[in-house]
Amino acid sequence: MNLAKEARDAYLGHVTRRHFLKSAGAGLGALAFASLGAGSAGLPDAHSPRGPHFAPRARRVIFLHMAGGPSPLELFDYKPELARLHGQDCPESLLEGKRFAFIRGIPKMLGPQAAFQQHGESGAWISNHMPHLGQVADKIAFLKAMHTDEFNHAPAQLLVHSGSPRLGRPSMGSWVTYGLGTENENLPAFVVLLSGGAAPDAGASVYGSGFLPTVYQGVQCRTKGDPVLFLGDPDGVPRSLRRRSIDAINAINRQQHEEVGDPEILTRIAQYEMAFRMQTSVPDAMEIRREPAYIHEMYGTEPGETAFSNNCLLARRLVERGVRFVQLFHWGWDSHGAGESEALNGGFLERCQETDRPVAALLNDLEQRGLLEETLVIWGGEFGRTPMLENRSGSDNPFVGRDHHSDVYTMWMAGGGIKGGITHGETDEIGYSAVSGRVHVHDLQATILHVLGFDHERLTYPFQGRDFRLTDVHGQVVREVLA
């Protein structure tokens, strides 16, 4: 036996299904995944889910990202004192050492552009812009003293979703599916739904898989036209022919993998198989027209359009079918006041109307199906907004708006493992700084992973010589919001 052949045999010994099963005594997850990917046997370690460290409280996540940075001062952080200071110059002491994206010089204070009311038994303050959300206030845990390191959209969004403001890290959905695997081999474990007319500023990287195998990448689905682009068979190609061509391609790929051992080839094989199964499963999951009328009424959907309400309904349909992580982005919350579309008395109100009803409906609908206590729902943007008027041009402007603010903003969580009807964290009288209960983006990530059964410090992936994790070297679980 020559040396090359011996080395090759030894290597194959490591990747055959039998050896894999034999050595998987502790890693039940590996087995389970092997069974899931029944068509593509013998996936190596990197493709098998880690399995939770402790019994999870939630099995799935729906992350409602309100891209642009919605203003807490017009939604959840009720500041009557700010109304009293409206129109006055901002004291210089508040500006010392601070950097803003647009505010220069001394801005004027801007009172809350909303009326507030307390809701539910918990007495949560919610503005009149979100009347439906008020009805579900007791399901929600508000985090009113969130803070982040970044005050521009792209890096701040990357920080929220990948734990780093720079490109290249896996997104939260990738980490979660890497950890938990899929519950439905016919659908992607991590689905992304966009609305609001613009993609996230940081691009597809906010749902990318970074250095994790690309099988964990978020798959974007559309509500208008083909749900997934380039998935349908070309004219004149029947499904049987498609099957045979995939089999042929995969056989070649497998041969290639045996020769070079690159795990990305296995990803490619898995993607071909997945794409083939998705040809039937995705249109079924994405077809919201089959929902009864009262459900459409509840969500306020617009079938056939690209709408946040459609995406909320889809999110429910997807988690119902075993999708692990559904990531929604709804652009348009960047209320600078420089024009009508991005003014607190313009586009902001439209965003509220577009999201209020479907978000409340999503929570109620998940609950009546018994899914809310197993599904973690997260709402929030990438940062907050200043209590000062931005007024970029300095001229008389019928539109008002606020600048980016990274020191404090509100997010909320509801559902699996989360205590409803509470508020954690408090801001000062004008909502400019946190007074107590500060929660950093990394703390939020640690909490999300905790609810899913992971110790965020142990969910790691080796890359370039060290173990990486979602929270990098930071993060502390916010126990106050845990049920």
Place this chain on the structure above:
Amino acid sequence: MKQSLFWLGVGLAFVVLMLVMVPGSGRPSDFSLFLGRFHPLVVHLPIGILVVAVLLEALSRMPSLRGRYDTGILALLYIGVWSSILAVAAGLYLAQGGGYAAGQLAWHKRMGVLVVLFASLAYLYKVWPGLSERWLRHWERRVYGIALGVMLLAVTLTGHFGGVLTHGPDYLSRYLPDGLRQMAGLPKKADIGRLQLENPAETTVYAALIAPILQSRCTACHGPDAQRGGLRLDTPDFITEGGDDGPPIVAGEAHESALIHRIWLPVSSDKKMPPLESPQLSIAEAELLRWWIDAGASFEELLPEVEWSPVTQTIVDHMGLGEIRTGIFALDTVPPDSMDIVQLAGLGLAVTPLAENEPYLQVRCVHPETCTDAGGLQEALRPLARNIAWLDLGRSGAGDDLVEGIADLPHVTRLHLQQTLVTDAGLADLGDLEFLEYLNLYGTAVTDSGLIHLETLPALRSIYLWQTGVTDEGVRRLQTAIPDLYINTGLSLTPVEPDTTGS
């Protein structure tokens, strides 16, 4: 001789006088407490001196050295006797201040007095070697040796108990290597400060965390042996009853509780507890007491029921209480066999572990068409019966014949049967699932009569019944049977005033 007897008498009178409490106050005089503080200084004289005397006597056994040290030994014994008397007197003054564990203190005192007695006996024999001949005949030669031996033993034991009183009982063994610790029946070094509870799930917070603090810091003076201020803190009844100043704790209000006030007083206050010279509460112990009182000072609440604060969570994590196993996790279940898992997965079910190092599985039916073969599925479930904790058959083709098999899965905690063909007949088999917490029946044909079978489920916490045949009456009945149960029969948004700000 007369003169020395006179001074001896004066000395004894002084010693006794100093032990008398100041009339009226019931407290020792400051001056005797002051003298008591010299105990640590004086006490090391007899220890060293008497041990040297014994060593010299041992050296004298060598023929070449016989008799050479006699004068020195005599002088050492003389000084040893008097310094030990002084040490005992100072010790008695010190003990008046209180704050020492009664049992150990009593042994320390007894042994101290033994030192004085046997050191005196040895001295007397050394002065008058013929002393014992009159009474003891054959024993005369040995009395001196025995006296020295007992004295040495007493010195050792007195010193040991003194060390325990001052530094705490584990001072000596703190850095004993683990092998020796095990031989001595002590816990491993890594386990020091960690709770060793036989059955944490059935242990109260009071017994696990609070009583040990009171035991180590308070009950020496407020317990069975002494009741300063009429207060005992060694049992729930005594704690509730309180002492001369009333109850020490106000449940739910730590800031109103005398126990907390006393702990936090500055050391300059003579009301500070424990007193300055006694071992103090650690910050973690003080925080546990405060948290326990604020949480209602319950003597009955069990560890698994507790809602920890972030700080107390951190504390108990370090005490090894991080994880209290309840429900199925408290059971000794054999891990599943991987071949059985492969077989079950082969039927199109997603099988994943519930958590690492746990023998339990979550099982989900992936395809609606897979769970129709009840016989085959039951066959595959059987070897894993004790391992299945979460079973999700929602939206599958499962029917009553399959649910019958679920009754044989004793450890199921979460069961999804929504949008399946399950009927009332199927529910009849579920009444024995003692760990079942979650049951999803939405979109099935079950009715009120099916729910009756569920009334016996002891652990059930939530049930989903939207779009079923269940009526308000059935819900009411189930709620009465299981008061804690969350019953969901569907929700919808009620119309609200639209927001008109923009228009």
